[in-house]
Amino acid sequence: MRLLVINPNTSAFVTETVVAEARRVATGDTEIVGVTGTRGAPIIGCRTENAIGTYEAIELAAAYSDDCDAVLLAVSFDSGLYPLRELLAVPVVGMSESAMLTACMLGQKFSMVTFGTRAIPLYEELVDTYGLAARYAGTVSLPPLSEDELRNPSLIIPALVEEIERAVTDRGAESVVLAGAVFAGLSGELKKKVPVPVVDGISTGVRMAEMLAALEFEQPTAGSHARPTRKNLQGVSDKFAALYDKLA
Secondary structure: OEEEEEEOOOOHHHHHHHHHHHHHHOOOOOEEEEEEOOOOOOOOOOHHHHHHHHHHHHHHHHHHOOOOOEEEEOOOOOOOHHHHHHHOOOOEEEHHHHHHHHHHOOOOOEEEEEEOHHHHHHHHHHHHHOOOHHHEEEEEEEOOOOHHHHHOHHHHHHHHHHHHHHHHHHHOOOEEEEOOHHHOOOHHHHOOOOOOOEEEHHHHHHHHHHHHHHHOOOOOOOOOOOOOOOOOOOOOOHHHHHHHHOOO
16 A cells, blocks of 8 residues: 655654654555655644644645555644545544544543643643543643754653653553654653553554555545535645545
């Protein structure tokens, strides 16, 4: 199968990080194709940037998803997840939704660990959206990361260990989600250092996308994820307009 990994941030090094982890965990016959946003923030961190990222994710999917069997959103706010599920005929997986659902199978309550406190309310809203509030033990956060730390998050392993242990001790977390695409691949470094499972949304997202593609579910024709009706869109890319033009 062919899996499109969309990073709507504009940082190519994030795409390189998530693609490397995706290729590490993918089954042998899965081809990973990574694409990077061209508009918006280097690292999405607030509502405004997330809104731009949502549109960018849709544009990237319109441009690159034609020959793909599934899509993985490599952005921890799952920007564009629901719009893409109604637009595309292939499975679309959000890295944070997949990580949260996996965390629920590993412990009764999960916490998320991120960087920068401004992101915390957005993760809380995601948890509510996914109906997982009863399983949620809250989000803990590191300070905003430096450019060096973003590019080499192994530098913050000790700080991540401290925050994860705080989530376990203070919040009763029994599993922890790494909330940030830049954290892709760190669960292997953390798992021997903390007392609960640590879940990476890229590795879980790849495996869930492979599963959904293999099961060949039909796209719904009823409900909120049914495809929208055809309209003449103005001011969007030709690829986006062509995707909409294919709708019934």
